[in-house]
Amino acid sequence: MTALDPVQLTTRLVRHNTVNPPGNEQACIDDIANILSDAGFDTELVQFAPGRPNLVARLGSGCASTPPLCFSGHVDTVPLGEKPWSFDPLAGEVRGGKVLGRGTSDMKAGIAAMVTACIAERDRLSQGPGVVLVITTAEETGCEGAAALVRTMDLGPLEGIIVAEPSLNAPYYGHKGAFWLEAEATGVTAHGSMPHLGVNAILKAVDQIRRLQGFAMPVKGDAALGHMTLNIGRIEGGLNVNSVPDRCRFTLDVRTNEHIEHQVLLATLQAFCSTDLALTKLIDIPSVWTAPETAFARKVTSVWQQVTGQGLPPPTAASYFTDGAFLQGKDKSTPVMILGPGDPALAHKTDETCDLARIYEAETVYRALMSSA
Numbered sequence: 001m002t003a004l005d006p007v008q009l010t011t012r013l014v015r016h017n018t019v020n021p022p023g024n025e026q027a028c029i030d031d032i033a034n035i036l037s038d039a040g041f042d043t044e045l046v047q048f049a050p051g052r053p054n055l056v057a058r059l060g061s062g063c064a065s066t067p068p069l070c071f072s073g074h075v076d077t078v079p080l081g082e083k084p085w086s087f088d089p090l091a092g093e094v095r096g097g098k099v100l101g102r103g104t105s106d107m108k109a110g111i112a113a114m115v116t117a118c119i120a121e122r123d124r125l126s127q128g129p130g131v132v133l134v135i136t137t138a139e140e141t142g143c144e145g146a147a148a149l150v151r152t153m154d155l156g157p158l159e160g161i162i163v164a165e166p167s168l169n170a171p172y173y174g175h176k177g178a179f180w181l182e183a184e185a186t187g188v189t190a191h192g193s194m195p196h197l198g199v200n201a202i203l204k205a206v207d208q209i210r211r212l213q214g215f216a217m218p219v220k221g222d223a224a225l226g227h228m229t230l231n232i233g234r235i236e237g238g239l240n241v242n243s244v245p246d247r248c249r250f251t252l253d254v255r256t257n258e259h260i261e262h263q264v265l266l267a268t269l270q271a272f273c274s275t276d277l278a279l280t281k282l283i284d285i286p287s288v289w290t291a292p293e294t295a296f297a298r299k300v301t302s303v304w305q306q307v308t309g310q311g312l313p314p315p316t317a318a319s320y321f322t323d324g325a326f327l328q329g330k331d332k333s334t335p336v337m338i339l340g341p342g343d344p345a346l347a348h349k350t351d352e353t354c355d356l357a358r359i360y361e362a363e364t365v366y367r368a369l370m371s372s373a
């Protein structure tokens with residue numbers, strides 16, 4: 001088997017249209033599974049939904065003192081958007097030192113680099129603690145694939161997880177949690193000419209939104225993930241001009257740090273709001289934080305320094321969420337670092353690209369991680 005090039009693999013993966021919704025990740029996942037299986041990895045597909053499998057690939061069986069390292073990424077991408085692209089977003093063209101297309105930075109280049117790195121290190125991996133690759137579907141709609149995977153499969157002990165989301169190969173130590181809620185105010189409908197006979201749900205919702213602007217977060221910010229935030233992102237209510245609306249819904253997007261359980265936050269918000277405002281969970285993604293002094297963070301950052309020759313920047317976190325939130329385990333016992341070749345500023349954008357040099361650098365960092373004791 002000739003060595004697989006991570007840039008070539010990126011272009012190949014970009015040509016699989018995995019725009020989510022609907023996802024249609026099967027062909028892309030099968031392609032990666034076949035490559036890994038041909039290279040001697042044990043592969044297992046775990047369906048999230050029909051035609052939407054997560055892939056778990058393993059090599060080596062771990063050893064008593066060190067469990068395997070885990071690499072993770074998702075194959076689905078966000079839609080292409082309304083704006084026209086200046087190149088074909090699904091052709092996987094290479095031009096001007098970049099690979100072009102939807103899902104290059106976020107995050108098929110990261111997957112390609114981890115797959116080729118693991119294959120290049122396979123002799124070493126089959127002898128030592130080994131490696132687990134977790135390649136998921138349905139991440140862009142709220143880590144649904146990874147959440148389903150950990151409900152059905154125990155990944156076993158892991159040394160740590162590298163999530164190859166875009167970071168320009170800088171090590172990120174985590175990200176905030178995302179807790180999205182829908183709030184519903186109900187009222188009583190009446191003819192628009194007789195509003196005194198109804199109860200206006202829109203006005204109730206507006207009162208609650210005003211009140212929420214004064215909501216004091218129950219926990220303080222910290223140096224790691226900063227302050228918690230709350231945003232009202234969407235509102236809808238009423239049927240027509242001449243009726244009193246009996247229903248109004250709005251959404252809350254709360255970004256959380258390490259100091260609060262989402263269930264506690266929900267109870268606090270519900271107690272703060274009026275009792276007739278019903279709060280329902282839409283997305284519940286825990287925060288991730290790996291303290292810089294932990295053994296895994298020290299290993300990743302020291303390998304990164306050796307490969308890049310750069311001094312270590314102050315610890316930072318990603319602005320987006322990742323599958324690491326679920327793969328770290330309910331008790332958050334598995335350390336997670338985010339490190340991938342994509343540019344976070346290009347993720348989800350029109351004319352998304354990824355630098356070829358970053359892809360090769362990511363492969364080198366991943367290989368160095370697997371060869372470092």
Ligand SMILES: [Zn+2]
Binds near residue numbers: 074107139165166
């Ligand atoms: Zn992503």
